[in-house]
Amino acid sequence: MDKFSIQNLQKITSLTSELEYEKASSLFLQLRVLVKNNKSYEPIRNHLRDLIKNYEKDNWSDEDRLSKDQIKESDLAETLVEAENMFSQRRKELIKMKLKEAGLNQNDLAKILGHRKGYMSELINGLRPFSKDDLVVINRLFKIKFEDLIPAFINQERASYINKTLASLSNNKISLTERDYDLQVD
Numbered sequence: 001m002d003k004f005s006i007q008n009l010q011k012i013t014s015l016t017s018e019l020e021y022e023k024a025s026s027l028f029l030q031l032r033v034l035v036k037n038n039k040s041y042e043p044i045r046n047h048l049r050d051l052i053k054n055y056e057k058d059n060w061s062d063e064d065r066l067s068k069d070q071i072k073e074s075d076l077a078e079t080l081v082e083a084e085n086m087f088s089q090r091r092k093e094l095i096k097m098k099l100k101e102a103g104l105n106q107n108d109l110a111k112i113l114g115h116r117k118g119y120m121s122e123l124i125n126g127l128r129p130f131s132k133d134d135l136v137v138i139n140r141l142f143k144i145k146f147e148d149l150i151p152a153f154i155n156q157e158r159a160s161y162i163n164k165t166l167a168s169l170s171n172n173k174i175s176l177t178e179r180d181y182d183l184q185v186d
Helices: 018-037 039-059 068-101 106-113 117-124 132-142 156-168
Strands: none
Touching: 018 039, 018 068, 068 106, 068 117, 068 132, 106 117, 106 132
C-alpha cells in the first residue's frame, strides 16, 4: 500500500527523504482545494503541514550544511513528483472525458465500481490508488489504454533493491538508471 495514500497519511511520523518531502508538499497543495468542500481533510492537511515544517527545519534551515548531493536529491525528487502528478492529472482528464462522452458522471462511475462518492473522488484526484480491478473495468468500459491508467513508475527504494540484486548476479548485463525509476519520459 502506498505510504502517501490518503488513508495512510496520519500514520506517518516523519519525512525521511527529499522524495517524501516533495510528495507531502504536493499532497498538502492538493488538499487545499479539497478542504474547501470537505472539512474532514483538514486534520490530514494540518498533519502534513507539521511534517513538512519539521523536515524543512531539520534538513533545510542551515544553508552551510546543504550539500550538492542534497540539492541533487531534491531536484530529482521534485522532478519525480511532478511526473507522477502529470500522470495523475492526465488520467483524471481522460476518465472524465470518457465519462462525459458516455453521458455519465463521476458518481455514476462510483456506482459502477461499487464505491462511495467521496472514495471515488479520492481515486480520481490521485489521493488513493486505484485497484487493479477498477482499472480493468475502466479500461474495458471506456477503452482507455492501460498505459494511460497504470503508472509505470518504479519507486527509488525498489529500483535500488533491483540494482543491488542485479549487481550480485553473475553475467548480468542489465541495470536500471535514474531515468528508469519514476520518469517514463522519452
